[in-house]
Amino acid sequence: MAKAPVLTPQADDFPRWYQDLINKAELADNGPVRGTMVIRPYGYGLWERMQQDMDLRIKEAGAQNAYFPLFIPQSYLTREAEHVEGFAPELAVVTHAGGKELEEPIVVRPTSETIINEYFSKWVQSYRDLPLLINQWANVVRWELRPRLFLRTTEFLWQEGHTAHASYEDARDYASLIQREVYADFMANVLAMDVVLGRKTLKERFAGAINTLTLEGMMGDGKALQLGTSHELGQNFAKAFNTQYLSKEGTQEHVWQTSWGSTTRMIGALVMMHGDDNGLRVPPRLAHVQVVVLAIKGDDEVVAKVREIGDRLKAAGLRVVVDDRTDTPFGRRAVDWELKGVPVRVEVGPRDLEAGTAMLARRIPGGKTPVALDSLAELLPAVLEEDQAQLLRESRERRESRTVDVASIEEAVEAAATGWARIPWADLGPVGEEELAQQGVSVRCLVTKDGGVPDSDDAPGTLAIVARAY
Numbered sequence: 001m002a003k004a005p006v007l008t009p010q011a012d013d014f015p016r017w018y019q020d021l022i023n024k025a026e027l028a029d030n031g032p033v034r035g036t037m038v039i040r041p042y043g044y045g046l047w048e049r050m051q052q053d054m055d056l057r058i059k060e061a062g063a064q065n066a067y068f069p070l071f072i073p074q075s076y077l078t079r080e081a082e083h084v085e086g087f088a089p090e091l092a093v094v095t096h097a098g099g100k101e102l103e104e105p106i107v108v109r110p111t112s113e114t115i116i117n118e119y120f121s122k123w124v125q126s127y128r129d130l131p132l133l134i135n136q137w138a139n140v141v142r143w144e145l146r147p148r149l150f151l152r153t154t155e156f157l158w159q160e161g162h163t164a165h166a167s168y169e170d171a172r173d174y175a176s177l178i179q180r181e182v183y184a185d186f187m188a189n190v191l192a193m194d195v196v197l198g199r200k201t202l203k204e205r206f207a208g209a210i211n212t213l214t215l216e217g218m219m220g221d222g223k224a225l226q227l228g229t230s231h232e233l234g235q236n237f238a239k240a241f242n243t244q245y246l247s248k249e250g251t252q253e254h255v256w257q258t259s260w261g262s263t264t265r266m267i268g269a270l271v272m273m274h275g276d277d278n279g280l281r282v283p284p285r286l287a288h289v290q291v292v293v294l295a296i297k298g299d300d301e302v303v304a305k306v307r308e309i310g311d312r313l314k315a316a317g318l319r320v321v322v323d324d325r326t327d328t329p330f331g332r333r334a335v336d337w338e339l340k341g342v343p344v345r346v347e348v349g350p351r352d353l354e355a356g357t358a359m360l361a362r363r364i365p366g367g368k369t370p371v372a373l374d375s376l377a378e379l380l381p382a383v384l385e386e387d388q389a390q391l392l393r394e395s396r397e398r399r400e401s402r403t404v405d406v407a408s409i410e411e412a413v414e415a416a417a418t419g420w421a422r423i424p425w426a427d428l429g430p431v432g433e434e435e436l437a438q439q440g441v442s443v444r445c446l447v448t449k450d451g452g453v454p455d456s457d458d459a460p461g462t463l464a465i466v467a468r469a470y
Contacts, residue, residue, distance in 0.1 A: 006335060009277050014221040019149070021271055025280050025339045028149050035147035035154030039264070042340060045288035046267055047157065051137065053190050053286075054159060054262065057182045061174075063133040063161055068115050070139070074105045076114040080240040082208050090142040092154075108141040113208065113233070113259055116162045117241040124164055124255060126246045131174070132164040132255075150268030151225070151470050158263035164243065164255040168234070171256035172211075175230045176453070178260045179213040183228040191266065192283040192391035193217050193273055194399050195227060196465060197453050198445025203433055206259075210234035213453060216444045216465065218399040219272035222419040224444045224467035227269055230260035268470075274391055280341025281364050283391050284384035290319045291380060292342050294333060296349030298326030306348050309358070309376065313346075316377040318384075338363060343387055344380060348373075364390055403465075409435055412466045416441045421466040425457070428464050442469050 006024065008016040022028055027043035030036070039047065055065070074093065094106040109115070116134065124132060137159050144152045161178065165171040179197060187193045200212035209231040216224050237243070238254040247253050274281040284290050291313055295306045303324045310322035321342075323333055330347075337345055345361040347368075352358050357370045360379075364387035371379060402419030406412045409432055415421035425446055428436075433443050444465045448454050454462045 005277065006339065007277055007279065010220060010275075017275075017277070018268075018272060021275055021279060021339070022149050025341070027267065027271070030149065031155075033154065035144045035152075037149050037153050037155075039157075043267060046270065046282070046286065047264055049286050049288050050190075050266060051159075054182065054186055055137075057186055058135050058159065058161065061133070061177060061182055062131075063135040063163070065136060066134050067136050067138065068109075068112050068119070070109055071106045072109050072112075072115045074107050076118060077107055080114060080208055080237055082236070085207065090144070092141045092143055109138075110140055110142050111259070111261070112136065112138070112140075112160055113162065113237055114241075117237045117243055117257075120162075120164050120255070120257075121241045121243040124243055124245050127166050127248055130164060130166045130245060130255065131170060133161070133174075134163065135159055135161040148268075148470075150264055150271070153264075156264050158261050160261040161259060163258045164238070165257065166245065166247070166253070166255070168256050171234075171258050172232055175211070175213055175232045175258040175260065178258070179215065179228075179230040179453075183215050183230070183260075183262060187215060187217070187227060187266075188392060190283065190285045191270060192285075192388055192395060193227070193269065194392060194396035196399070196445065196447065196451070198447045198465060199453050199457070200229075200445055201430070201433060201443050201457060201464075203430065203437075204443065204445075206231045208233060208236050209259075210236070214445050216467075217269055217273060218395075218402065218420060218467075219269070219470070220275065220398070221272070222402050222417075222467075224420065224442075224465075224469040225265070225269050225272070226444070226469070227266060228260070228262040231258060233257040233259060272470075273395055275341070279339035281391065282341035282343060284343045284388045287341075287343055288319055289321045289340070289342050290384060291344045291346060292321045292323050292337050293346045293348065294330065294337070295324045295326055296330045296347055296352075299350050301353060302348055302350060305353055305373075306346075309346060309348065309373065312377050313380065316381070318380060334361075343384055346376060362387060406466075412436060413439050413441055416466055416468050419467070420444075422447075422463045423466060425462040425464045428466075433464075436466060440468060441466055444469060 007020045010017045026040045029038045092108040141155050187195050195215040195217045205212045211232040213230040215228045235254045243255050244252045293306045293310045295302045310320050313320045347359040360371045361368045404415045406421045406423050412421040449461050
């Protein structure tokens with residue numbers, strides 16, 4: 001009888017494969033309240049690495065970290081009508097606390113534009129206080145009707161940036177800088193994810209924004225996933241919260257603002273973009289475990305050697321775990337590390353010691369090769385960089401091979417069954433966008449013919465990227 005696969009094959013049931021992998025790679029569990037999740041240590045290690053790299057990029061863009069309260073007075077949200085309307089179905093509201101009914105209900109933050117603007121209006125007095133560039137790492141709550149671990153959960157972790165500027169142009173340029181130099185660069189060079197940078201349509205725009213910039217990635221099943229957004233808020237919140245500054249000319253002016261965010265959804269994207277039927281494949285630059293050194297048998301000499309190898313590789317700057325749990329069968333341990341997507345396994349047994357070699361198993365391209373023990377520290381950094389590049393290349397090739405140019409709504413729907421479609425926005429427009437939505441297909445973003453971000457929705461030659469989405 002054939003041995004049952006560890007994971008449901010992607011080709012048989014992609015959503016089931018995703019759930020299997022989240023569970024068996026020990027990334028997360030469902031929380032006790034519907035839609036919440038418990039992020040397990042291996043999954044949280046991925047998020048910590050994402051945080052560290054993103055935080056450096058955000059600070060290089062000039063923003064500073066702060067923290068604002070989880071609870072927001074309901075009156076704050078009602079001061080920006082379009083914003084509260086956009087979030088109303090997702091809000092969690094506290095009406096009782098301390099054993100009594102509250103005088104004013106409290107909203108558990110779905111995002112922080114309103115409470116941050118309350119303080120921006122206090123902190124900004126003069127043009128000398130601008131630009132004001134703030135970021136926070138926090139959790140938010142949005143009451144999801146169809147939760148899925150990492151992709152859509154009632155509570156999730158994220159960073160949210162909020163800025164105030166003296167001019168529309170300065171705010172516009174900063175929102176674009178975040179999209180390109182923080183998010184896009186991080187996703188390509190750390191997560192090895194090919195993403196399309198574009199502009200959201202009016203229908204898909206963030207509530208209260210005058211423009212939303214997005215980054216869209218194609219998952220392994222051809223669907224799209226929004227990986228980050230950067231919003232131009234115009235003066236909508238500034239007018240609602242009376243955030244003004246004294247200009248150089250001595251006049252009172254409302255500030256221009258941006259907000260931008262990325263979330264633990266990136267872990268779900270990592271699974272769906274790079275994973276295969278054997279488990280995760282973690283990009284080496286992201287991996288908090290780049291190399292695992294495994295003792296095949298509980299021989300004292302073998303165990304001593306794998307620990308020595310581990311120390312040597314750590315000294316070479318690699319992130320290493322030594323697995324000398326020889327009371328657990330080697331095959332099971334090897335499968336577990338493969339499920340977790342550790343880029344490289346160095347496997348050592350008694351015969352390897354005699355030969356002065358180890359078996360090098362590469363998770364991303366696959367395959368095993370014997371290598372000299374003395375060459376590991378010199379060899380592995382180059383191997384990891386090769387594998388990082390391969391993941392990005394595969395991601396780009398998938399998107400390019402499964403994106404087609406179409407001329408009608410019917411062709412767009414057909415293409416969206418297995419990938420993405422490009423169609424002139426002038427031919428589609430808001431009416432066509434509504435027709436697509438009725439068939440479960442959405443306009444993910446608008447792009448220029450050369451793959452850039454258009455300056456406006458109706459810029460000549462603008463193309464719409466159309467897909468089914470998570």
